[in-house]
Amino acid sequence: MKKITFLFLISLFISSCNQQTDKVIDTISLSSEEKIDSTNIKTLFNSALTEGESYEWLRDLTQNIGSRLSGSPEAAKAVVWGERLMKEVGLDSVWLQPVMVPHWVRGEKEVATYTTNGTQKDVPICALGFSIATPKSGILAEVIEVKSLKEAEEMGEQLRGKIVFFNGAFDNTLINTFKAYGGCVGQRYSGARICGQFGAKAVIVRSMTNAIDDYPHTGTMSYGDIPKDQYTPTAAISSRAAEILSADLKKTPNLKFYFKQSCKTLPNAPSFNVVGEIRGSETPENVMVVGGHLDSWDLGEGAHDDGTGIVQSLEVAYLFKKNNIKPKNTLRIVFFMNEENGTRGAKKYAELAKLNKENHIGGLESDAGGHTPRGFSIDANLSNTKLLKSWKKLLSPYGLHDIDKGGSGADIGPLKDDHVTLVGYRPDSQRYFDYHHTSTDTFDKVNKRELELGSASMASIVYLMDKYLYNNTPVKP
Amino acid sequence: MKKITFLFLISLFISSCNQQTDKVIDTISLSSEEKIDSTNIKTLFNSALTEGESYEWLRDLTQNIGSRLSGSPEAAKAVVWGERLMKEVGLDSVWLQPVMVPHWVRGEKEVATYTTNGTQKDVPICALGFSIATPKSGILAEVIEVKSLKEAEEMGEQLRGKIVFFNGAFDNTLINTFKAYGGCVGQRYSGARICGQFGAKAVIVRSMTNAIDDYPHTGTMSYGDIPKDQYTPTAAISSRAAEILSADLKKTPNLKFYFKQSCKTLPNAPSFNVVGEIRGSETPENVMVVGGHLDSWDLGEGAHDDGTGIVQSLEVAYLFKKNNIKPKNTLRIVFFMNEENGTRGAKKYAELAKLNKENHIGGLESDAGGHTPRGFSIDANLSNTKLLKSWKKLLSPYGLHDIDKGGSGADIGPLKDDHVTLVGYRPDSQRYFDYHHTSTDTFDKVNKRELELGSASMASIVYLMDKYLYNNTPVKP
Numbered sequence: 001m002k003k004i005t006f007l008f009l010i011s012l013f014i015s016s017c018n019q020q021t022d023k024v025i026d027t028i029s030l031s032s033e034e035k036i037d038s039t040n041i042k043t044l045f046n047s048a049l050t051e052g053e054s055y056e057w058l059r060d061l062t063q064n065i066g067s068r069l070s071g072s073p074e075a076a077k078a079v080v081w082g083e084r085l086m087k088e089v090g091l092d093s094v095w096l097q098p099v100m101v102p103h104w105v106r107g108e109k110e111v112a113t114y115t116t117n118g119t120q121k122d123v124p125i126c127a128l129g130f131s132i133a134t135p136k137s138g139i140l141a142e143v144i145e146v147k148s149l150k151e152a153e154e155m156g157e158q159l160r161g162k163i164v165f166f167n168g169a170f171d172n173t174l175i176n177t178f179k180a181y182g183g184c185v186g187q188r189y190s191g192a193r194i195c196g197q198f199g200a201k202a203v204i205v206r207s208m209t210n211a212i213d214d215y216p217h218t219g220t221m222s223y224g225d226i227p228k229d230q231y232t233p234t235a236a237i238s239s240r241a242a243e244i245l246s247a248d249l250k251k252t253p254n255l256k257f258y259f260k261q262s263c264k265t266l267p268n269a270p271s272f273n274v275v276g277e278i279r280g281s282e283t284p285e286n287v288m289v290v291g292g293h294l295d296s297w298d299l300g301e302g303a304h305d306d307g308t309g310i311v312q313s314l315e316v317a318y319l320f321k322k323n324n325i326k327p328k329n330t331l332r333i334v335f336f337m338n339e340e341n342g343t344r345g346a347k348k349y350a351e352l353a354k355l356n357k358e359n360h361i362g363g364l365e366s367d368a369g370g371h372t373p374r375g376f377s378i379d380a381n382l383s384n385t386k387l388l389k390s391w392k393k394l395l396s397p398y399g400l401h402d403i404d405k406g407g408s409g410a411d412i413g414p415l416k417d418d419h420v421t422l423v424g425y426r427p428d429s430q431r432y433f434d435y436h437h438t439s440t441d442t443f444d445k446v447n448k449r450e451l452e453l454g455s456a457s458m459a460s461i462v463y464l465m466d467k468y469l470y471n472n473t474p475v476k477p
Numbered sequence: 478m479k480k481i482t483f484l485f486l487i488s489l490f491i492s493s494c495n496q497q498t499d500k501v502i503d504t505i506s507l508s509s510e511e512k513i514d515s516t517n518i519k520t521l522f523n524s525a526l527t528e529g530e531s532y533e534w535l536r537d538l539t540q541n542i543g544s545r546l547s548g549s550p551e552a553a554k555a556v557v558w559g560e561r562l563m564k565e566v567g568l569d570s571v572w573l574q575p576v577m578v579p580h581w582v583r584g585e586k587e588v589a590t591y592t593t594n595g596t597q598k599d600v601p602i603c604a605l606g607f608s609i610a611t612p613k614s615g616i617l618a619e620v621i622e623v624k625s626l627k628e629a630e631e632m633g634e635q636l637r638g639k640i641v642f643f644n645g646a647f648d649n650t651l652i653n654t655f656k657a658y659g660g661c662v663g664q665r666y667s668g669a670r671i672c673g674q675f676g677a678k679a680v681i682v683r684s685m686t687n688a689i690d691d692y693p694h695t696g697t698m699s700y701g702d703i704p705k706d707q708y709t710p711t712a713a714i715s716s717r718a719a720e721i722l723s724a725d726l727k728k729t730p731n732l733k734f735y736f737k738q739s740c741k742t743l744p745n746a747p748s749f750n751v752v753g754e755i756r757g758s759e760t761p762e763n764v765m766v767v768g769g770h771l772d773s774w775d776l777g778e779g780a781h782d783d784g785t786g787i788v789q790s791l792e793v794a795y796l797f798k799k800n801n802i803k804p805k806n807t808l809r810i811v812f813f814m815n816e817e818n819g820t821r822g823a824k825k826y827a828e829l830a831k832l833n834k835e836n837h838i839g840g841l842e843s844d845a846g847g848h849t850p851r852g853f854s855i856d857a858n859l860s861n862t863k864l865l866k867s868w869k870k871l872l873s874p875y876g877l878h879d880i881d882k883g884g885s886g887a888d889i890g891p892l893k894d895d896h897v898t899l900v901g902y903r904p905d906s907q908r909y910f911d912y913h914h915t916s917t918d919t920f921d922k923v924n925k926r927e928l929e930l931g932s933a934s935m936a937s938i939v940y941l942m943d944k945y946l947y948n949n950t951p952v953k954p
Contacts, residue, residue: 020911046650172926173523175875210926372849372905397850398652399905403876428849428876428905430926449649449687449907 017274023164029393037394037467041460044319045398053318054311055448057085058370061310062301062443067286070338071103071269071299078294079272082310082335086276089318091333094276099348101338103269104129106298107262110235111138112204114257116248123245124238126299127263128188129280129341130223134202134233138260139163141201149186152194158261160199163257165249167206169243170433177429178368181208181436185219188236194221203234206242208433214238215438218297220341235261242321256438268304273345274335278317279326286329287353288466289363290316293339293411303476304432307443308370310335312425315455316364316462327466329361334409339367343410350414354462362421362465363457365409369426369435372450373457375402379413380421384469388421391464402426421469425458453477478807506870514871514944518937521796522875525933530795531788532925534562535847538787539920545615546606546775547815548580548746555771556749559787559812566795569812571753574824578815579604580746583775584739585711588615589681593725593736600722601715602775603693604679605665605741606818607700611679611710616640616809617736618678622726626663629671637676640734642726643781644683644719647910654906656843658685658913662696665713670700673707680711681736683719684908691715692915695774697818712738739828750822751812755794755804763806764830764942767793767935768838770816770888777918781909784920785847785928787812789902792932793841793939802942806838813888816844820887827891839942841935842886845913848904848935849927852879856890857898861946865898877934879903898946902935 019338021179025358030038048054065081068074079096088096112123127133146152153165157220168188170180170273185208194205195268207217216236223231237245248255274294292309317333320326337345353360364376375395378388385405392403416422435441502868507515526530544557545551556573563571589600604610621638623629629641643664645655662685667671684694693713699710714722725732742949752770757763771784775777794810814822830837841853852872855865862882869880885889885899893899903926 010531045652049649175930177926225578255894284836362883372907396878401873430849430930434924447908449654453907 004464006221016307029383034394037464040325040463041394043323044135044459044463045456047319047323048315048452048459049449051322051464052123052315052452054315054451054455057314058303058446058451059413059443060305062303062307063357066301067292067298068226068296068302070101070271070295071266072298074164075271075295075337076100082274082294085314086274086333089314091223091276091317092279096272097251097275097352098270099337099344100268101271101344102342103266104265104341105266107133107264110259110261112235112257112259116252123241124214124216125259126218127235127261128205128218128221129234129275129297130221130265131192131234131261132231133262134260134263138258139202139233140256140258141280142254143245143249143257143424144248149190149194152191155326156198159195159264161201163202163204164195164200165204165245166193167246168369169206170210171450172210177210177433180210181433184208188219189221190224192221192232192234193226196223196226196232196443200232202232202259204257205234205236207236208436209239211434212239212243214240218299219437228371233261235259253431265465271337273337273349275332276317277330277332278320280328280330281326282328284330284359285472286359286470287332288327288361288462289332289334289412289415290462291336292332293337293345293364294335295340297340297437299437299439300435303441303443304369304435305444306339306367306436308446308454309366312366312370312451312455312458316459319455319459325463329466329471331462331466338449339411346411346414353415360415360420361469362423362424363408363412363415364423365412366454367409367411368425368429369427369432370446370451370454371431372401373453374428375400376461377408377424377426378404378421379405379406379408379416381418382419385419387468388423391461394464395460398453398457398460421465423461425454427454486577490718496738500590510792511871514857514941517802517940518871520800521940524796524800525792525929525936526926528799529792529929529932531792531932534788534791535780535923535928536621536920538784539780543778544775544893545771545773545779546576546581547748547772547818548743549775552748552772552814557752559771562684562791563751563810564793565792567798568753568794569756573748573749574825574829575749576814576821577745578821579819580743581818582741582743584610584741587736587738589712589714589734589736591732593729593732598721601691602695602712602736603695604712604738605682605695605698607742608669608711608805609737610739610741610870614856615735616679616710616727617733617735619731620722620734626667626671629668633675636672638678640679640681641668641672641677642681642722644723646683649688654687654910657687658910659684665700666698669698669709669711670703673700673703673709677709679709679736681734682711682713684713684716686716686914688721688893688911689716689929691717692917693794694913694914695776696933710738734737738811748814750814750826752810753794754807754809755797757805757807758803759805760947763836763838765804765806765810765838765939765949766809766811766889766892767939768811768813768888769843770814770822771812772815772817774817774914776914776916777912778920780918780920780923782914782918783816783844785923785931786843789843789847789932789935792935796932796936802940805947808939808942810942816888823888824893830892831876837892837897838946839900840889840892840900841900841939842887842889843902843931843935844886844888845902846904846909847855847904847923847931848908850876850930851905852877852903853938854883854885854901854903855881855898856883856885856893856900857897861898864945865900868938871941872896872934875930875934875937896944900938902931902933911929
C-alpha cells in the first residue's frame with residue numbers, strides 16, 4: 001500500500017510539464033500539407049537533438065580560437081575555420097567575400113581606482129570599442145554622475161574638466177531584457193560624443209547588464225563628427241562598482257577617480273564574410289540567407305555573442321543535408337564579419353547582392369544568444385507577416401510561441417525591401433546581458449540542448465519559408 | 478551618413494525581441510475586471526523584479542545551510558530557518574507540523590573502479606537513497622548491461638552473481654526533459670528490486686540526465702517487498718562513465734567492476750513541515766496552499782531542487798503583503814519536508830487537513846527548478862481547468878504560454894479532490910536534469926531574474942485563483 005502511494009507520488013512528479021511540450025499536435029486541424037510540414041519539423045528537431053554538431057563546433061570556435069575582434073589574428077583564424085567547416089558540411093559552394101574592417105585594439109589591461117575615507121578601491125573597468133587611450137600616466141579627476149544623455153546635455157559646461165559617470169541602470173521591470181538595453185545603451189554609444197563637446201576629461205559608463213556583478217561590459221562607442229580635440233577616453237565599469245561609486249559620491253562628492261587605458265584604432269584591416277550555399281532545386285536564383293556574426297568582442301570567448309548564431313546557422317544547412325531536405329530556393333549560410341563595431345560585413349554583403357542582382361526572398365539571423373527558444377521576430381510585408389504567424393500551430397509544440405512583427409538583425413537588416421521576409425531568431429533573453437560583451441561570455445554558459453533546439457527552430461522556419469515564400473513572393477524584376 | 482546608418486543598425490539590433498514580451502496588452506479585448514487583473518499582475522511582476530527577496534533567501538538557504546536530506550542536522554536547521562523567515566515576512570501565523578521522516582545516510586565517499594586493457598579507470602559513483610552498503614571490502618564482479626527493467630526481467634537467472642548495469646539513456650528527442658526522466662527513472666527506482674530477486678550481486682544505474690558529464694546523480698530507490706536477503710547495494714554512475722563502461726564491455730565482456738559504499742538507513746527521525754498563512758479577508762475557512770519542499774538530496778546545495786520552490790512560494794506571500802493585495806481566502810505557504818525520499822510531509826499535511834476539516838480550494842507547487850517561466854500545469858475539474866486556461870491572455874505577456882491540463886506536484890498531490898484546483902508551476906525544463914540530485918545543484922546555477930519571474934508568475938496565478946475560484950468553487954459541506 002505504502003509502495004503504491006509512493007509510486008503514485010513519483011508519477012505525479014514525473015507527470016509534470018506534460019502540457020508544455022511533446023503534446024500531441026491536434027493533427028485533425030491540420031491540412032494534408034501541414035501534416036507533412038509537422039512531420040518534417042519533428043524530423044529536424046529529432047535530428048538536431050540526437051546527431052547535431054553545433055555544440056562541438058562551438059567548443060572548437062570558442063575554446064581553440066576564442067575571442068575574435070575584427071582585425072585580430074583570431075578573427076582571421078575564425079575565417080579559415082568557417083570556410084573549412086562549411087566545406088566539411090558539404091555545401092555546394094563556399095567562398096569568401098573580402099571586406100575592410102575597423103581595427104581597434106585594447107592594449108594593456110586597464111586600471112581604475114579611487115580613494116575614499118582612506119580606503120583605496122580598485123574598479124573593474126574596460127575601454128569601450130573605438131575609445132582613445134588616456135595619457136600614459138592616466139587621468140585623475142573629479143567625478144560628476146548623471147543618469148542619461150539628456151541629463152549630461154543639460155549640465156553642459158558643468159562637465160568641463162570632469163570625469164562624467166553615466167549611471168543609468170537597466171529597467172528591470174522590462175521582461176524583455178533587450179528593451180532595457182535599448183533604454184541604456186545610448187549612454188555607452190554617445191556619452192563621450194556629448195560630453196566631449198562640453199570639455200569633459202573622460203567618460204565612464206555603468207555596464208550594460210541586468211546583473212549586479214564585477215564584470216565590465218565593453219561595446220562600441222562613437223565620437224560622431226565632433227572635432228578630434230574633443231575626443232575623450234571612455235570606458236565601462238562593472239555594475240557593482242557603479243553602485244559603490246555612486247554611494248561614495250554621495251558621501252564624498254569631490255573624490256578623485258583615476259583610470260588608465262592604452263587602446264587605439266589602427267588602420268582598417270582586410271577581412272572576410274564566409275559564405276556557403278546549397279543550390280536551390282527549383283528556383284536557385286532565389287536566395288534565402290541564414291547567418292550570424294563571426295567576429296566578437298575581445299573579452300571572453302564570444303560564445304553567446306555570437307558563436308551560437310554561427311554554429312546554429314551552419315546547422316540549418318547540416319540538418320537539411322542530413323535529412324535529405326532539398327531547398328527549392330538557394331539556401332545561403334553567411335558568417336558575417338564585423339557586426340560588433342562597424343557592420344562592414346553586413347553592408348558588403350548587401351552591396352554585393354545588389355551589384356550581382358541577386359534575388360533575396362528571405363533572411364534569418366541568430367544574434368540574441370543561444371538560450372532556450374521562444375520564437376521569431378518578423379520584419380516583412382503584411383501578407384508574409386500573416387503567413388509566418390500562421391505557422392504558430394506547427395512551431396508552438398517546440399516552445400516557439402512568440403512569432404510576431406518586430407526587427408530581424410543587424411547583419412541581414414541591410415537587405416530590407418518590401419518583397420524580402422526578414423526574421424530574427426528569438427531565444428529567451430533573461431540571461432543574455434549577464435554575459436554580453438564580457439569576459440564571462442564563454443562556452444560553459446551555453447547549454448547543449450538549448451543550442452540544438454535553436455538550430456532546429458531555425459531549420460524549421462527556414463524549411464517553411466523555403467516552401468511557402470517560394471510560392472508567395474513575386475520574383476523581383 | 479555613416480553615423481546614421483550605423484545607428485540604424487544598432488537600433489535594428491535593439492529592436493529585437495520586442496514581440497516576445499513587454500508587448501502592449503490588447504486591453505480593448507479585456508473586460509473591466511480583466512483590466513484590473515492585468516494591472517495587478519503587472520504590479521506583482523514589477524515588485525518581484527525590483528524589490529524581490531527570493532534570491533537572497535536562496536543564497537542564505539543554499540550557502541549557509543546547504544544540502545538538507547531528511548533527518549540530517551541541516552534539514553533541522555532549514556526548519557528553524559524557514560520558521561524564522563516566515564515570521565520575518567510577517568505572515569499572520571506560523572507553525573510547525575511534526576512528522577517522522579526516513580533517515581538514510583551516505584557514509585563515506587563511494588569508490589568505484591575497473592581495469593581494462595591494463596588501464597585502471599575510476600568511476601564517478603554515488604549510492605542511491607535507501608540503498609544498503611556493500612561489504613566493507615566492497616563488491617567485485619562481472620558486469621551485465623541492460624537498457625531497461627524489462628530486459629533485466631527477461632534475463633532472469635543470467636543476472637545471478639553479476640553487477641547489473643542499467644544503461645537506458647534519456648530520449649533526447651523529447652522536448653520536455655521530464656518525459657525523458659519518466660522513461661528512465663524506473664531503472665533507478667526499481668532496478669535493485671527486480672535484480673535482487675534473481676540473485677544479482679549489485680546494481681549500478683546510468684545517471685538520470687540529458688547531459689554527458691562526470692557527475693553521478695543520486696535519487697530514491699526501493700526494494701519494494703522482496704525479502705531482505707535479496708537486497709543488493711545500488712548506485713548511480715555518471716553518464717560519461719556509463720558510455721565508457723558500455724564501450725569497454727563490448728571489448729572486454731568479462732571485465733570486473735569494483736565498488737564500495739557505506740550508506741545505511743537509520744531509525745526514522747522527527748522533523749517538520751513549516752507552515753505559515755495570511756488569513757483570508759472574506760472566506761478564511763477556504764485555504765489556498767502554495768509550496769515546495771524544504772528537504773533536498775545530500776549532494777550539492779539543493780538549489781534548483783527545491784530551494785527555488787521554497788523561496789518562490791514564500792515570495793508569493795511577500796508580494797501580496799508588499800503590494801497590499803489581501804487574499805479573500807486564506808493563503809497558506811508550506812515548506813514540505815521529505816519530498817525526496819518518502820513524501821512524508823505531503824502525506825502528513827493532507828492527513829491533518831482532513832482531520833481538521835480544512836476546506837482546500839486550490840494548491841500551487843513549484844518543484845521543477847528555478848528556470849525561466851513557461852507556464853502552469855492544471856489538475857482540476859473541467860470547469861476550473863477551462864477557467865484557468867482562459868487566463869492565458871493575461872499571463873502570456875510574461876512568457877507563460879503553456880497553461881494546460883497535467884499533473885501538479887508530489888507535495889500537493891495528496892490533496893487531490895474534484896473540488897480542489899491543483900496547479901504545478903512549469904519553468905523551462907532544458908537545464909533541469911543537468912543539476913538534478915547532483916553535486917552541481919548549487920546557488921550559482923540559479924539566475925536571479927528567472928527566479929523572480931517565477932515568483933511573480935506564481936503570485937499572479939494565485940491572485941487569479943484566489944479571486945475567481947472563490948466565486949467558482951462550491952464550499953465543501
